[in-house]
Amino acid sequence: MLRQFELIEKVRSYDPTADESLLNRAYVYAMRAHGAQKRASGDPYFAHPIEVAGILTDYRMDTASVVTALLHDVIEDTPTTREEIDQLFGEEVGELVEGVTKLSKLELSSEHLRQAENLRKFILAISRDVRVLMVKLADRLHNMRTLQYIPAVAKRERIARETLDIYAPLARSIGVHRICSELEELAFEHLNPVARDAIGRRLETLRAQQGGAVSLVSGEIATRLETAGIPARVYGREKNPYSIWRKLQRKSIGFSQLSDIYAFRVITDTEDDCYRALGVIHRSWPSVPERFKDFISTPKRNNYRSLHTTVVGPKGMRIEMQIRTESMDQVAEEGVAAHWRYKDKSYGFDLDHQRAAGGRDPLVNLRHLVQVLEHGGDAEELVEHAKLEMFLDQTFVFTPKGQLISLPSGAMPLDFAYALHTDVGDTCIGAKINGELKPLRTPLQNGDVVEVIRAAKPVTPQDWRSLTVTGRARSAIRRHIRQSEREEFIRLGRGSVEQALASAGKDRKDVSLRPALDRFAAASEDDLFEAVGRGRVTPSQLIEAIFPGLKPAEREAAAARRRIEDGKGARLYVRGGGLTPGVTIHFAHCCSPVPGDRIVGILEPESRGLTVHTIDCDRLAEFEDSEELWRDLHWTPEAERNSIARARLTATIRNTPGVLGQVCTLIGEAGGNIVGMRMHQRQQDFCDVELDVDVSDARHLTHIAAALRANPSVETVDRIKN
Known part of the structure; x- marks a missing residue:
């Protein structure tokens, strides 16, 4: 556990203007408020908020965030009120502490509803200030590091599942990869220890077999770049067990078929050097088709920027490479936390630095979840949509005017329409993709130009929910x-x-x-x-x-x-x-x-x-x-x-070549549209055919039946009603 002076020294190491008095008062207040409370491990409870504050100092968070970490449990677990926090530490800290506090005293009918209500409040809080999320992620990270001390297996599994479903994706959504990765690994250890151990054994074997090759490849890449005059550092990294497990599940492949268990990072000085390094690598080794992605020109929604490529390198090894600058690498690991810095005699989030790095508002992803809340619905819908929003990767598509729209991978035209505006989604009846009319079930691909075809008034059939993948679209449809x-x-x-x-x-x-x-x-x-x-x-x-x-x-x-x-x-x-x-x-x-x-x-x-x-x-x-x-x-x-209705006809026809084609032609010429056909009781001379036909009205159906009866190969035609 960090001692008082150690915590203050860590904060002052990156923020010389830190309010030492505020930090000291918060440290002492947390110890006194939690008093003799104990954690499941037997440690004093106040050790937990101190460790959470220590995690935030690793990410160079501001004084208010560290003070919030020290106080984040006092409203929930002690008699302390929000008013006392405001009076002693200021309204800024009070608002942050309240945002982190769970709704533990809320009487709900089930644990699932309680989780959903907590998530509802939490999303609203972090949509206003991302520091609430950073404190909560640090809180969850320390809880996961000590999860083994909770005696009840079911409770450990519930917390681990919640971590995997909610908190790890939230960390990913703001780009804090290090926290996301550790949360996933800790949750995986409790939810599926057998699979984790099996993957761990395979990785140990692989290290023994390919450890030397990794060093050889790193040296070869570095030499090629140095010869080309590109300053860079190169290192290999091993995929963690949970990432491997997810890929095995997603792609339904075996361990031996994975090509990116080992990947290499090339860290350069400038953005231009990234593209120059890419040229050197592609000239040195053949690239694998359709494995190149440029996240520098089109960053991910969490501001991740890098070049990805896969080549067939030395000794025929498939090598996945990530090429980025030092600042891009910092953002890739720390996400939004990478933009807290000392500027203009004060310390805080530097929006100018983030924009200069090519990033977007760190809360843009979370605001999608706020829109889900605004559309109403019950608690279970909220959890479902939040998971949808946070889990999926992205696809970049364009409007006809060239506006870039970022959507989850697998998104369809209705998702695109709702991403533009709720009214556009509600009135969408079709879409053109790259100038061609396509079904609404068509998955969008990177670079597609999508034009929404709209009706004069909202038309949203219930089954259109199956034509969407984003929580925003599904909640709006509901x-x-x-x-x-x-x-x-x-x-x-x-x-x-x-x-x-x-x-x-x-x-x-x-x-x-x-x-x-x-x-x-x-x-x-x-x-x-x-x-x-x-x-x-x-x-x-x-x-x-x-x-x-x-x-x-x-x-x-x-x-x-x-x-x-x-x-x-x-x-x-x-x-x-x-x-x-x-x-x-x-x-x-x-x-x-x-x-x-x-x-x-x-x-x-x-x-x-x-x-x-x-x-x-x-x-x-x-x-x-x-x-x-x-x-x-x-x-x-x-x-x-004007309506189109579906009716069913049954016809007995002669079993002769071409007669079925004649029946279909007659229906088409009469203005009907066959949407279903079944043949049964087929005999040597005759067979019965059931036809589902779209017609305008009963008179139209009678006209089609009469046209069929006029054909000498059709014996009988009747409408099926019962």
């Missing part, structure tokens, strides 16, 4: 779906209420819903309509609340059913066909309704919405005794004019 779902349930509920009032002989314009609002604790009419639409409140319950004791006569109920069956009193309208249903309106597969069919809706339980059936569907018999579930439906005029 938010849009939730909003659309609410609007449709309100529309559905309003129509149901009007239908129920009409069956009771009442006019909606003359009826006050206040009694129902009070009885069902609804804040507004829209909330009440939503509850009815979701099936939480039935129309009869609502009628009873407004008109106690009113019971419609049997003849009125029968008349209501007749109105549904003849379609003359419909108050709800279906907007589209089978391909584009609403969020709450689903088209039954049993009868596949298409515009032009007489339709009826059945309200599904558990807020699943309304299922649309044709009026003659056999399944409706199941709901004969459930009057409350029936909803009268009509197609909207727009749906009847």
Whole structure:
């Protein structure tokens, strides 16, 4: 444990202006506040915040950060309050300490929710000041170094998993590679000790076999660069066990197939020397195709800059090389911490130095997570999206105007659209990649130029979440779906209420819903309509609340059913066909309704919405005794004019050469689009074919069936409804 004067000397070694009095007071306060508290190892608890502060001095963090490290547990684990911290150490330190403090006193239903709420608060705090993250990473690093003292195996594994899922990726997101790497290794040791030991044994064998070759290659590279007049230092480094494990999992390959267990770094003086060194290396040894990456001209999102290449070097060895300057190497290891320095008689984060090094705002990655929070959603969604944002590597693509957009590897056009703006993503209906119209499921590649094709208003089907990889896009889609779902349930509920009032002989314009609002604790009419639409409140319950004791006569109920069956009193309208249903309106597969069919809706339980059936569907018999579930439906005029719906035909055709092609041609000439085909009961002379066809309405489907029947090789054609 660092003694008081040792800690102060470490800070003063890089910041001569450090406030010694503040550091002394914080050191003594932490010792007194934690008093006789003990850690699982048996050490005094105050040794932990002192060690955390020591870790931060290794990264030359400012005085406020070191003081925050000393005090980071006092609000959580002692009677100390935020107000006391502000009074004794200033508001800056108080805000940082509060940002690091967990929500340990928050009463939540599960450990998973507690983790998510902690993460929610933590992300908001670090989005305002990256020092909160640096303190928390140092805190987690020391906890992981002493994790073996926790007796409960399950607790050790939970902490290690949280470290691997959340904190190591956060460290990577701001470029602090050294902390990220150590956290991953320590977590790996507790989560999968068998795999770690196996990889360790393989590495020991490899060192014995190739240790001399590594030294030989380093010397050969250095000699070539020296001959070319390029000052540089060259050294080899070994991939750590967890990095090897991740690559074995990701690429599904064996240990012997890895080509970059040993890699070499070439550290030069200037950026120009990096490119000159690359030329010397490529002229000396053949390069491996598609293994060159220029992260100097296009830095990673965490400001990492380097040239990567792989060559077939001496003795046929595949050699991975990273070429960078000293400052780039410092940023690669220390990330955002590399930019804290003494300038203009004060010590702090030097934004000018970072920009001069070609870097971006260190919080840009974290702000993506803040946008995930702003879109709402539950705690589990937050954890999922945070992991998505932090784990994935990046791809660089361009807008048609040349703006560079950085996206995770594997991103698709919808991710690109949402990266531009939420409104662009919500209205995206297609994309052109390098001038060609491509499916939205197309993965984007480095250098692609992407143009978003937009609709006039938001259109976001639920299954579009599978066309994204970024947390920002998925959370925005979910938010849009939730909003659309609410609007449709309100529309559905309003129509149901009007239908129920009409069956009771009442006019909606003359009826006050206040009694129902009070009885069902609804804040507004829209909330009440939503509850009815979701099936939480039935129309009869609502009628009873407004008109106690009113019971419609049997003849009125029968008349209501007749109105549904003849379609003359419909108050709800279906907007589209089978391909584009609403969020709450689903088209039954049993009868596949298409515009032009007489339709009826059945309200599904558990807020699943309304299922649309044709009026003659056999399944409706199941709901004969459930009057409350029936909803009268009509197609909207727009749906009847413009929608595309899916219907199923079954045809018996002669088993002769070319007849299937004739059937497909007839359907195409009639304006139908075949989206599915199945053949069964194939005999010597005939076979049955089921065809799923996109049509505009029932009349269009009838026209296609008639065209097929006119072909002499087609015996029968029927529409399948049940």
